[in-house]
Amino acid sequence: MIIRLNPSSGVPIYLQIVEQIRHSIEIGALVEGDQLPAIRTLAEELVVSPNTVVKAYDDLEQQGLIRLRHGAGAYVEKSNLAKSRLRRFREASVVVKETVRKLRSMGLGDDESRRLFEAEWIEEATTR
Amino acid sequence: MIIRLNPSSGVPIYLQIVEQIRHSIEIGALVEGDQLPAIRTLAEELVVSPNTVVKAYDDLEQQGLIRLRHGAGAYVEKSNLAKSRLRRFREASVVVKETVRKLRSMGLGDDESRRLFEAEWIEEATTR
DNA sequence: TACTGTGTATCATTACTGTGATACACTAAA
DNA sequence: TTTAGTGTATCACAGTAATGATACACAGTA
Numbered sequence: 001m002i003i004r005l006n007p008s009s010g011v012p013i014y015l016q017i018v019e020q021i022r023h024s025i026e027i028g029a030l031v032e033g034d035q036l037p038a039i040r041t042l043a044e045e046l047v048v049s050p051n052t053v054v055k056a057y058d059d060l061e062q063q064g065l066i067r068l069r070h071g072a073g074a075y076v077e078k079s080n081l082a083k084s085r086l087r088r089f090r091e092a093s094v095v096v097k098e099t100v101r102k103l104r105s106m107g108l109g110d111d112e113s114r115r116l117f118e119a120e121w122i123e124e125a126t127t128r
Numbered sequence: 129m130i131i132r133l134n135p136s137s138g139v140p141i142y143l144q145i146v147e148q149i150r151h152s153i154e155i156g157a158l159v160e161g162d163q164l165p166a167i168r169t170l171a172e173e174l175v176v177s178p179n180t181v182v183k184a185y186d187d188l189e190q191q192g193l194i195r196l197r198h199g200a201g202a203y204v205e206k207s208n209l210a211k212s213r214l215r216r217f218r219e220a221s222v223v224v225k226e227t228v229r230k231l232r233s234m235g236l237g238d239d240e241s242r243r244l245f246e247a248e249w250i251e252e253a254t255t256r
Numbered sequence: 257t258a259c260t261g262t263g264t265a266t267c268a269t270t271a272c273t274g275t276g277a278t279a280c281a282c283t284a285a286a
Numbered sequence: 287t288t289t290a291g292t293g294t295a296t297c298a299c300a301g302t303a304a305t306g307a308t309a310c311a312c313a314g315t316a
Binding site (some may be wrong): 002004006009010011012015019020022025026027039057059066085088089091092093095097099100102103106107108110112113114116117119120121123 | 132134137138139140145148150151154196213216217219220221223224227228230231234235236238240241242243244246247248249250251
């Protein structure tokens with residue numbers, strides 16, 4: 001389980017954890033039955049308070065993505081995503097990977113790229 | 129000045145304002161001398177407290193992007209970005225636009241796409 | 257049974273975000 | 287000079303995020 005926090009993004013830590021685990025499930029890197037890192041373990045890895053990880057896990061359970069078993073650990077629940085959808089996610093991942101590479105070769109930093117995307121989503125949203 | 133807030137992103141409102149204005153300057157949509165909306169006006173438009181806009185404007189001034197003139201308004205400062213860089217931003221914008229369109233045609237939502245990008249940036253960061 | 261690893265619960269504390277209200281100070285134009 | 291539009295400065299308040307510490311409860315295994 002590789003999670004990386006971006007302290008400068010302004011996004012709360014617990015949300016970053018939620019989104020990255022959610023993403024791992026969406027692309028099929030985590031499947032039903034997989035055990036997540038123990039709360040204290042992950043907290044230590046990320047150099048973060050255990051309470052913060054608890055909040056993230058609670059959130060994920062609320063979304064029905066994982067299941068917390070008292071004393072036994074946290075486990076990934078059965079995904080309600082169709083296989084075709086998983087496949088599409090992986091295809092999309094390739095597209096994204098290529099775009100990021102291209103942007104970087106153009107000399108753009110991650111923050112600048114991020115703003116470009118955010119702006120584009122806003123554009124589309126207002127146009128639709 | 130079109131600013132759109134995303135309440136579900138977890139990013140503080142004042143930061144969203146900062147980033148979107150910064151982006152407008154980066155792509156040349158706002159240039160030196162342009163007047164920004166008045167604090168109260170923008171606050172009203174976004175249905176947000178004036179204090180929040182003040183915080184955003186202060187932040188932008190701190191970054192040297194705008195200049196607050198007491199009683200007279202807020203104005204865009206001279207950009208320290210080379211023209212070639214501005215051009216690259218616009219080229220990049222096209223790339224991004226196309227990618228977003230493609231992702232949407234694949235049936236991905238904005239949140240899902242956002243997670244894909246975030247994940248990709250993290251990948252690259254750990255690989256580099 | 258005892259031990260270890262795990263989730264659960266609570267508390268106090270600090271910092272940040274955002275609101276709402278109020279008053280003051282400066283600028284530019286009528 | 288007056289007025290309307292603007293930035294500046296404070297307060298008090300509520301909600302959330304995050305920390306650090308402590309204790310308890312359950313599960314699985316030796």
